[in-house]
Amino acid sequence: MTDNTGHTPPDTSARKDTHLxxxxxxxxxxxxxxxxRIALPYSALPELSIDEVDITTSFMGASLSAPIMITGMTGGTARADAINEHLVMAAETANIAIGLGSQRASLEAGTSQSNLRKLAPKACLIGNIGGAQLASTNGIELAIRAVEDIExxxxxxxxxxLQEIIQPEGDHDWRGVERAIGMLVDRLDCPVLVKEVGAGLSAEVVGRLAAQGVRxxxxxxxxxxxxxxxxxLRQSPENQPVYAPFIDTGYGLADAIGAARESVPDAVIIASGGLRHGLDIAKSLWLGANMGGMAGAMLRQLEDDDKTLHPERLASALDMLKTQIRTALFLSGASSVTALKRIRTRLSR
Ligand SMILES: Cc1cc2nc3c(=O)[nH]c(=O)nc-3n(C[C@H](O)[C@H](O)[C@H](O)COP(=O)(O)O)c2cc1C
Structure with missing residues (x-):
């Protein structure tokens, strides 16, 4: 059901804007x-010009200018849709990967986000739905429609x-998600990416996902x-004490990257969760990731406290990330991401 603006119903819209x-x-x-606590090696003898440091990266068949992904943020309200429009255009211009927020509300309301693909025809654009929805009746069909809607x-x-169990209106039944992911991998022609939203994936979960064919x-x-x-913060005052002990649940990134890489040596791993700058991305690559992902930091670049949007500031922030990644590699004496990984192997012998 849509409201008269073609967006999602008022309750869901209010929740999504409060989330933002x-x-x-x-x-x-x-x-x-x-x-x-991670320091990249510093080489006082890099024998490189910064201009020859190559940070281009292959990802899901695309050749990206840098190992950067803007990870999915909510859609389905006028405000969130405007944010997503600017994010996809910025990703297209910068030639980096971009994920959308959950497409569920839009698909269930019978609306389309295909305008985002029109705004960014060449971008490496990743769709998004929740694991609990995937496992529910017609979940696989919903996933296929999510891909088709935005190509x-x-x-x-x-x-x-974690989020759903604390969310007042959240999904509390997580049975059948693992198997549904395996079925989706078999059904889709494009790659399936599995992500958390800020609590991290353990090596054990990553191994189980790989066993379902997730790469x-x-x-x-x-x-x-x-x-x-x-x-x-959205819970009632009576319920807040129930959930207060769980606020800090999850895994820190520095340990999770190595654990995941050990568990699935061939997987494409995106490191994310609080990345602040290009040096964090370079450190993540050093630890074994293939890409760095950022959501909240990108949102704050784009949208001001007064909700005005600043696409030029987002574009500058993306340029700065690239310069920082290149600088980090240069200072480590690495001419590319592959060279950075070779240095790590050499130093750990
Ligand atoms: C406003 C907002 C909305 C989000 N909505 C979604 C979503 O719909 N689906 C999803 O997979 N992740 C969603 N995320 C999670 C991000 O993709 C990311 O995994 C998480 O925020 C951690 O990265 P960060 O610390 O850089 O923000 C959202 C994040 C933000 C900030």
Missing amino acids: DLARAQMTEMPAHSLD ADGLAIHLNP HIDLACKGGTNWALIEY
């Missing part, structure tokens, strides 16, 4: 991060039981946008 407000309000300063290059399935993983660890806290 609460997510934006988090992390206004540069907080500490698990990657702070997606891949589909992300988000696993967020793309977004770790989405804790340290950035905290959905448990956001939903806790």
Whole structure:
């Protein structure tokens, strides 16, 4: 059902816009991060020109300018749709990967987000639905429609039981999700990416996903946008004490990358959860990831406190990320991401 603007019903819309407000309000300063204890090697003898440092990356069949993905953020309200329009255009211009937020509300309301593909015809665009929806009746059909609607290059399935269990209106039945993911991998022609939303994926879960045929993983660890806290803040005062002990649940990124890489040596791993700058992305690559993903930080670049949008600021932020990744590789004496990984192997012998 849609309201008279063609958007999702008022209750869902209000929730989505509250999510945007609460997510934006988090992390206004540069907080500490698990990657702070990781130092890249510094080479005083790089024997390189910064101009020859190559940060191009292949991802889901696309040749990207940098190992960067803007990870999915909610859609389905006028405000969220405007945000997504600017995010996809910025990703297209910068030639990086971009995920949409959950397409469920739009698909169930019978509306389309195909305008996003029109705005970014060449972008590496990843669709999104929830694991609990995938496992429900007609979930696989919903997933196929999500891909078709935006001619997606891949589909992300988000696993967020922590968020859902604290969310007043959340999905509390997570049975059958693992098997549904395996069925989806068999049915879709494009890659399936499985992600958390800020609590992280353990090595054990990553191994089980690989056994279902999943090759793309977004770790989405804790340290950035905290959905448990956001939903806790939306709970009634009577219920808040029930959920308060769970706000800090999950895995930090610095440990999760190595654990996932060990569990699935051949997977494409996106490191995310509170990444702040290109040095964090370079450290993630050093630890074994293939790409860095950012959501909250990108939202804060695009949208101001007064809700005005600043696409030029987002574009500059993406340029800065690339310069920082290139600088980090240069200072480590690495001419490419592959060279950075070779240095790590050499130093760990
Ligand atoms: C406003 C907002 C909405 C989000 N909506 C979704 C969503 O619909 N589906 C999803 O898979 N992840 C969603 N996420 C989670 C992000 O993709 C990401 O995994 C998480 O925020 C951690 O990254 P960060 O710390 O860089 O924000 C959302 C994040 C934000 C900030």
